[in-house]
Amino acid sequence: KFAMVAPDVQIDDGKGTILISSEEGETEANNHRKLSDFGIRNGTRLQADDFLQDYTLLINVLHSEDLEKDVEFEVVGDTPENIGPKPSEPASKNITNGSDDGAQPSTSTGKQQ
Secondary structure (H helix, E strand, C coil): CCCCCCEEEEECCCCCCEEECCCCCCCHHHCCCCHHHHCCCCCCEEEEEECCCCEEEEEECCCCCCCCCCCCCCCCCCCCCCCCCCCCCCCCCCCCCCCCCCCCCCCCCCCCC
């Protein structure tokens, strides 16, 4: 549903419990476990990162009894149709001090000591 290529998914609880890893075989044992086995319930937040596409999603898990027949889950919210790499910044943009606050390098001509 999110067009992720190599996702890493963890519970956003500060403990760093990894549910899905982009490293092959690292979380294979989790594939047949239910979310409730990890303490994931209504209101739990998950963080999904896709390093290859350089984006992160925060997922709020909400329980619902109102799903249509044979529907296991529903994605609600802003879901871009074409998720992909961020467009590169224009080549003409020159930030010499690492910020985008408009600061320019010093042009003073005073004597240095």
